[in-house]
Amino acid sequence: MKSTTISHLHQWKASGYKFATLTAYDFSFARLFANEGIRVMLIGDSLGMTIQGHKSTLQVTVTDIAYHTAAVRRGAPQALLMADLPFMSYATPEQTFESAAQLMRAGANMVKLEGGEWLAETIRMLTERAVPVCGHLGLTPQSVNIFGGYKVQGRDEAATERLLADALVLEASGAQLIVLECVPVSLALRITQALKIPVIGIGAGNVTDGQILVMYDAFGITSGHIPKFAKNFLEQTGNINSAIRHYIAEVETGTYPANEHSFQ
Ligand code: KIV
Numbered sequence: 001m002k003s004t005t006i007s008h009l010h011q012w013k014a015s016g017y018k019f020a021t022l023t024a025y026d027f028s029f030a031r032l033f034a035n036e037g038i039r040v041m042l043i044g045d046s047l048g049m050t051i052q053g054h055k056s057t058l059q060v061t062v063t064d065i066a067y068h069t070a071a072v073r074r075g076a077p078q079a080l081l082m083a084d085l086p087f088m089s090y091a092t093p094e095q096t097f098e099s100a101a102q103l104m105r106a107g108a109n110m111v112k113l114e115g116g117e118w119l120a121e122t123i124r125m126l127t128e129r130a131v132p133v134c135g136h137l138g139l140t141p142q143s144v145n146i147f148g149g150y151k152v153q154g155r156d157e158a159a160t161e162r163l164l165a166d167a168l169v170l171e172a173s174g175a176q177l178i179v180l181e182c183v184p185v186s187l188a189l190r191i192t193q194a195l196k197i198p199v200i201g202i203g204a205g206n207v208t209d210g211q212i213l214v215m216y217d218a219f220g221i222t223s224g225h226i227p228k229f230a231k232n233f234l235e236q237t238g239n240i241n242s243a244i245r246h247y248i249a250e251v252e253t254g255t256y257p258a259n260e261h262s263f264q
Contacts, residue, residue, distance in 0.1 A: 004039040004080040006110065006132055006176050012209065013198040019210040020251035021200060022218065022244075025051055025068045029215060030075030036244040041076060042112065042179075042212060043069045045084040045142070050216045057141045060086040062099045066106035073107030082134050082177075083108035087142045096122055100131045112179060114140035116166030120173040127174035135170035137163055137191075138204065139182035150227075152203070152263045154183040160190075167191045167199075179212060180204045182229070184263050203229035205262040206254045218247055229261045 012019050021040040024030040025047050033041060047068055048060040062085070069083045083106070089099040090113050100111050110132035113119060123133045138153045147153075154163045164187070167178060178199045180188055185205030192199045192208050201208030213230070216222050219240065220232030233243035233250075250256035 001078055003078040006080065009040070009080070009177060009198045009210070013196075018206075018251050018254060020248040021210055021212045022247075023047075023050075023212065023214045024072045024076070025215075027071045027075035030072040030079070032075075032240065033215075033244060034076035034079050036241055037248050038076075038079070038244065040080045040082070040210070041072060043072055043081065043083045043108070044112075044214065045086045046214050048086075050214060050222075056144050058087045058144075060084075062086060062089045062102050066102045069103055069106040069108050080110070081108050082110050082112050085111050085113045090119075090122055093122075093125060096126065097129065100126055100129075104131060110134055110176065112136055114142045116162070117169045120169050123170060123173040123175050127176075132177075133175045134177040134179060135167075135175040136179040136181065137166055137170070137183075138180050141181075150182075152182045152184070154187045160184075160187050163187060164191055164194060167195055171195050171197050180208060182227075182263065186264075201257075203227060203257075203261070203263060206251075206257050211251045211257065213247070218243065228263070229257055231256055231261060 022033055022038050023044040024041040043065055045057040045060040048054045048057040065083050083103040085099050090096040103111050112134040114136040126133050154160050176197055180199050180201050182203035188201055188204035189207040198209040200210040200212050202212045217230035219234045233247045237243045237246050
């Protein structure tokens with residue numbers, strides 16, 4: 001199979017094909033995911049919680065993400081890899097360039113950063129310098145201390161309009177993809193329809209162009225609070241390979257996420 005590129009994602013959106021993506025952090029799972037048909041993977045700063053055991057993503061460094069990105073790249077040479085710019089690694093232009101360079105050199109195809117309109121200039125500077133960008137809106141975990149917890153976003157009229165406006169600004173600034181986390185389905189639909197670029201949802205209903213799950217949530221081995229949008233595909237299948245195939249099929253058909261995994 002040929003390498004997956006951002007153009008594929010844009011074609012998938014245009015054709016209405018709903019695509020499944022996963023977080024990946026290591027060689028072995030990346031290889032297994034790629035073999036089962038996952039063509040887009042995120043080396044997410046969720047690794048601060050899932051791998052490192054922290055309570056939030058704030059402890060994660062660029063070096064951590066680069067280390068895991070290199071391992072995932074070895075396991076999935078043809079996948080499109082998104083790597084998270086972690087907390088405070090894109091606070092100044094110099095820092096942003098250095099952080100993005102480290103992740104791209106490790107094997108990422110694009111970087112993801114969390115936030116709205118205030119990131120417009122950062123996104124423009126990165127894309128002008130040949131670093132493709134994925135935006136991340138809604139529940140952005142790096143802002144947990146501002147939000148006062150991991151809460152659904154975009155609940156009232158003002159927040160809805162702000163998120164829609166943010167999404168349009170990110171697209172206009174050059175972002176090629178958006179991750180939309182924990183927002184009501186009606187808002188996810190508005191954003192997905194308003195944007196030309198693909199929207200990947202998590203806790204945003206089955207109306208987005210693609211889905212992403214933290215891999216541990218897909219296998220039911222998340223410790224502590226289990227998010228409403230999580231589904232244990234291992235429970236229904238009994239083996240990891242089959243769980244991944246079910247996840248892909250359920251995303252493609254829109255069966256997952258169901259109403260019970262979504263916010264109204
Ligand atoms: O860090 C991560 O894994 C993420 C996903 C939850 C989208 O950002």
